[in-house]
Amino acid sequence: MSEIYSPDEDSFLMSDILKKEIPKLLKKNSDLKFLEIGSGSGVNLKIANESGIKKKNIFSCDVNQRAVKLCKSLGFNCIKSDLFENIKGKFDLIIFNPPYLPENKFDKERDTSGGKKGDETILEFLKQAKKYLCKKGKIFLLTSSFTPMSRIRKEMKNYKHKILVRKKLFYEELFVWELM
Numbered sequence: 001m002s003e004i005y006s007p008d009e010d011s012f013l014m015s016d017i018l019k020k021e022i023p024k025l026l027k028k029n030s031d032l033k034f035l036e037i038g039s040g041s042g043v044n045l046k047i048a049n050e051s052g053i054k055k056k057n058i059f060s061c062d063v064n065q066r067a068v069k070l071c072k073s074l075g076f077n078c079i080k081s082d083l084f085e086n087i088k089g090k091f092d093l094i095i096f097n098p099p100y101l102p103e104n105k106f107d108k109e110r111d112t113s114g115g116k117k118g119d120e121t122i123l124e125f126l127k128q129a130k131k132y133l134c135k136k137g138k139i140f141l142l143t144s145s146f147t148p149m150s151r152i153r154k155e156m157k158n159y160k161h162k163i164l165v166r167k168k169l170f171y172e173e174l175f176v177w178e179l180m
């Protein structure tokens with residue numbers, strides 16, 4: 001079974017955005033329903049809760065059973081699901097820090113590798129996510145300068161979208177997108 005992803009720069013960039021944006025969203029809707037796809041260690045479920053979202057409104061899933069077990073042990077709703085496969089209902093905020101790297105012989109794990117080209121998991125996420133968004137719902141999605149973007153950009157045209165924040169690391173650049 002795969003290891004649980006250890007929070008890294010990508011996780012923390014998403015945390016920063018959540019700390020900044022969730023209080024604003026809660027001002028408009030105090031009953032905000034939150035979903036994280038691929039919750040891993042639960043680092044951003046904790047941030048969502050600390051930023052004011054009620055625990056009963058925080059939902060999550062992962063394909064990795066170990067991650068599901070850990071998030072549940074932290075008291076969060078978490079189920080095993082490949083993207084939205086087992087998800088029911090609609091959400092005001094959906095976040096995904098996806099596996100975004102092209103597969104290589106050293107790295108084929110689903111925590112970091114997003115398929116042969118690296119964009120496959122994100123593409124499938126974008127195709128499915130719309131159905132699970134409330135009318136004014138938002139998505140925060142992370143990508144990297146290593147993620148091939150041409151097919152993703154095409155799929156993003158189905159949403160209103162913009163880059164919320166970008167962060168240059170010495171080896172790559174990270175982006176968090178907002179999609180509506």
Ligand SMILES: C[S@@+](CC[C@H](N)C(=O)[O-])C[C@H]1O[C@@H](n2cnc3c(N)ncnc32)[C@H](O)[C@@H]1O
Pocket residue numbers: 005006007008010011012014037038039040041042043044061062063064067081082083084097098099110111112121
């Ligand atoms: C880059 S890690 C991020 C983990 C955590 N959210 C964080 O920010 O530290 C990606 C996570 O997505 C999960 N994952 C990969 N493909 C998935 C899929 N198709 N459906 C659900 N989860 C998936 C992985 O198991 C992993 O926990």
